[in-house]
Amino acid sequence: MPDLLLQPRPEGLYCPAGGFYIDPAEPVAQAVVTHAHGDHARQGNACYHVARAGLGLMRERLGEPAAIEAYDYGEPFTLGEVRVSLHPSGHMLGAAQVRMEHAGRVVVVSGDYKRESDPTCAPFEPIPCDTFVTESTFALPVYRWPPMAQVIDELLAWWDDCARRKVTAVLFCYALGKAQRLLAELAPRIERVVRLHGALLRLTELYREAGVAMPPTQPLEEQARGAALAGELVLAPPSAAGSPWMRRFPNASTAFASGWMQVRGNRRRRGYDRGFVVSDHADWNGLVRSVRDSGAGRIYVTHGDADALVRYLREQGHDALPLAALGS
């Protein structure tokens, strides 16, 4: 029997009873969008349904003319025959899980999520459901996030070391979400100014407007280079690594903040001097715990290498399948 709430289609994950897609890859009429990252929030849909906390970021990403309906977390609304509500996923500002209720059955699509606390967004909310669709970006037990306070200690020690050696500390991080989380984590710890690459400026302002406490930041001036930047901390998107933009730092120590930095080979292959393990996705324990917290009788795993998580969950007595299996 076809699932009335979940149907993977080429355009994206479709909800037949509700007549909408979640994070569609191709333009559709009704789109429920979990968060503002480019691979989830795409332009061209006729109507968007998003969490109110992320409205500013969505407008920035989608452009003003887009028809956007915003809802508070937990506020129910109806699409087709389905009662829908959005709940915090803890991934980034305004990120949401999608709860769908139809004919007495509840399905939750996690979107991207993490279980660690994050000063830029509401924490992940476990929602009891019959079917839980979970992401699986870091679905191996080697991914276990260290406490954030410890990572920030390491990051500050690195910055201090760079200042002592008179080199610029260039920290690469995703421009939306990761950069602002790092800044917000640094805010209570530092009084020094953090320099920002141009790609981070507007997005960081939007976080400030949303009421997230940030340390003092300054745009990296176009003409600034060389000795003027010795000992400074600069945040930049990964795309700037190896680009002509880097030439302004004759002496720089480079670092990348990402969950992938947990594995030494990943760091060495990308050629960064340092790797800081900071992820906005759930680690292995976070994934397993969230599956357990959902109480769901059926688990679908999507995004990433699902095989190991599916097999492990099945061995733990869960009825788990890769989401792709639903389509075939």
Add this chain to the structure above:
Amino acid sequence: MRRFVQLYAALDRTGSTSAKRDAIAAYLHDAPPADAAWAVYVLGGGKLRRLASVTELRQATGEASGYPDWLIEESYAHVGDLAEAIALLLPPGQPTDDAPLHVWMEHRLPGLARLDPAGRVAQLTAWWQALPADEVYLLNKLITGALRVGVSQRLVVQALALWSQLPTDLIAHRLSGEWTPDATSLAALAQPAEDDAHREHRPYPFFLASPLEAPVDSLGERGGWLAEWKWDGIRAQLMRRGGEARLWSRGEERLDGRFPEIEQAACALPAGCVLDGEILAWDADAAAPRPFTALQKRIGKLKPGAKLLAETPVRFMAYDLLELDGLDLREVPLRERRDQLAALFEGMPPTLLLSPAADTGDWETLAQLREQSRERRTEGLMLKRLDSPYRVGRKRGDWWKWKVDPYTLDAVLIYAQSGHGRRAGLFTDYTFGVWDRGHLVPVAKAYSGLDDAEIARLDAWIRAHTLERFGPVRSVEAEHVFELAYEAIQRSSRHKSGVAVRFPRILRWRTDLSIRDADRLEDLKRMAEG
């Protein structure tokens, strides 16, 4: 061990050779000598042998983490390094153990080897519980014996030289051979040059040639160079000192007892004599040596029996004379060393050979002669500047290896496995097949030869076109053809295909070829016959 873990982290965080050298020198300065000696030993590639099997490490990981074997295996394949995968899988411990490095190396780890398998598993889990993750990682590295932190023996020598304020070649000389990692030996490394007690037991550091990339006539006057064949055997020093003969490999390993016919023949050499040369498998009365694969039968045998000695006899081909009558000749020009070597070799037993000069004609004649390299069972030519001293290590300019172009074959990618170290998590270990009656049979494995962009492209393709998984290995759709270079091909009963391809590596990705264009096994077999 904390201090050594910090050194490891510092080395791991920089790609700069000078920063690494400085970090090691600073460590040598600060660390207790008993620990520093062991750091020198392990950073230089030394390892304790057979401490625990990989199976035992995996079993201990299962017990300590509670994860099933297959999940440990998947994690290992993803991380590409067992020592690291274990450190990442274990639950965070309560660090209580701060035993120094030398206690680990001298007492604990040798003690581990003496336990029975169950005892080893129990001991490992107990140690892991008392260490933070970065020390678990390093402990595992010491156990598995592959530190891989971008430090060469040469860099260790440079750091020791910086720390001791002595010249690098003196340090290299003192460090070569059997060096005992303890405080006394470390102090002896730093002694001023005159009071060097164990000099006679050590070989000289080897001088290594660099590949010739420029046109050969750019080397200048042909008359200023010695051309020799580049023999395909085991590079070694034959030392005759104080009534005994010793053989040392280039890996600075003593080969005592492995090649008794050479040691015996060395009695004909005068005392206080050191030769640089090559060990070759060579049948009595044969005009040329046997291929390297024949020699492989001898390499692994500590004490070869009479049958093996008769089947695969070896000879020592001398290139150079480093010491005569107890005098170090390395600063003497090669021209004179050669003359003395030739004089010494008159009337030597046939087991000791003098490497003949290849030709005295001009560069063009020499280039023509080089075409005969393979028929002569050599890899090409060596070009040595006649007025050069015998240098230390790989110094460019005086010794060049001018190898013949490799053979090539076109083969289809059939299996892939993820790599290690820098290539962890990427499919970079490839197996290639050629056609045999309508099927692709594996003939070669290759790990290198693609650039990063090609590796990334192929990795993505492999993930999307996996047919089957066998643990970490995936079989993939037959679609991509690669041109492989190799040095030699031989019949082999140990390989399913019936042939062994030596030193295969990827030359290029042949996107212009279809899998039908790949080579056929019968042709490879014919090559192996010839």
